[in-house]
Amino acid sequence: MKRIFVDEERCLGCRSCEIACAIKHSHSNKLEKAIREQPLPISRIRVRKDENNAIPLQCRHCPEPSCVYACIAGGIRKDEKTGLVVFEEKKCVRCYSCVMVCPFAVIKLGKEEQPAVKCDLCQEEEIPPCVRACPTGALFFGEAEEFQELMEKRRKRGEKDALLNTG
């Protein structure tokens, strides 16, 4: 299945992906309006950052997701056809069981009555807005093999650049 992959070395931690995701999941789909919405729209992707590293994280749509077993409301399923892990947000009772078991810690709960949310891979978009928003190409949307090819290319080019610099 097509997934979001990350070239960690290219992530600068600018959080453009977070903003794009929050706008996409807002009511208005417009930045200037989204920032005034109550409650604020929640980004499903989150950039983790320390002094040396940054990496954007979001739902990996696990082949055998433990959140499906954990949900006490029967609100999470693995779609056999698309491979997506689907959250039925209206079923959420905020019990935090999915948060308890997600090994990537990418499920978020907003305030009070809001349901748990996570990356849905923006089905109606050709390329998810977070990937489009990334200014450095750190995010990639596609099959694992395609990402492998891209990384291979980048690695070769990187070696060439390094040679030119030292030469």
Place this chain on the structure above:
Amino acid sequence: MRKMHYLILGNCAAGLNGIEGIRSLDKKGEITLISAESYPAYARCLITNFLIGTHSEEDLYLREKDFYQKNGVKVLPGKKAVRIFPKEKKVETEEGKKIPYDALLIATGASPKALMVKGEEKKGVFGFRTLEDAKQILKRAEKAEKALVFGGGLIGLKAGYALKKKGLAVEVIVKSPRVLSRVVEENSSRLIAKWLQEKGIKIRTGLAAREILGDKEMSGVLLDNGEEVKAQIAIVGKGVSPNLSFTEGSGINTHWGIVADNYLRTNFQEIFVAGDVAETKDLVTGERTINALWLAAQEQGKTAGINMAGGEKAYPGSIGANAAEFFGLPFISMGCLQARNGEIIRERKEEKKFIYRRLVFKEGRLIGAVLVGKVEAAGIYMALIRKKERVENLMDELLEGWIDYGKFEKILEGENGFRETVTPDGRLIKLP
């Protein structure tokens, strides 16, 4: 191959996942399901929400209406198994009917323990386990003013929480010195109790019921300190015991529950067990125990179902873990939380903000965690506990809630069924 006949006892998390486990390998075999309750499988934990009124009965149903029909399951609702004959491969029901099977799944769950006091049979005393319980409580709550909850575990607190939300005065009576004594350690327990009290739920420790007072209907409770408390509802939350009386004389091994091996088989080749009635290995302590939890029941049911249909899926063991939210304060606990023998405890407290985090390490591995208030990182801890990974160099990072993802991803390789990963230098690694 001859058509298999599968028989499932129980129609909750374990039984339901048993059906799906079987059907993932065998589309043709016949499945019969015996269910003590007459509802389609419903989200048992959500009877709290049903009681509060945010969820209707239909909202609790776990699958689409045509689920049983689509999966070719013959359901016998409102029936109970009373005896098993493993040699004849037959199960006898209450009305004396014998149902044959090629593979049997016991997923009969558990029932609330009784209070064991005089007057317990009076109207107004309830367990909090089934949709029927919730319906009866709801009816009575309409004209009740006060409820007493006996037991400070999750079930008792959830029932108390729901009744408080319905506008009743609620008093939780706990025999032990603190609430949630089997779920979290002292610090978290104190924080959560303080939070609940601030929200109007009264908690009294070191007390128990001596007698339920009233005529046919309860009017109050006599406590063991001699005090009489007026109340129209009493909820009994003293834990559950597995439903296994029908295995008596069958030769099926029982101990705390029905003893399961690593494939969720009993001591009979074609009899499997899953859910609150199953005794499995605890992943953290290695001891045999019943972790009567939704997560465990679903995982076990699915695994047992697969193995009944000829698969060979090992069950790694269960882990004691709970998550809940009361009045907006979430908490999650998992594994071992006490220092008994050389464990290292790392903790962080912000009591005024109702935030607490505690990690327990043993021999370089994480074996337990509890989080109150800020719980987002919990799943990372769960994964590390399950994988038994050595993390002695990461203890401080872990306490912060996040670790270097590069290190972490290595640790998680293969977790949740991932069979491939792309490394930062562009290599696609296929995992075995």
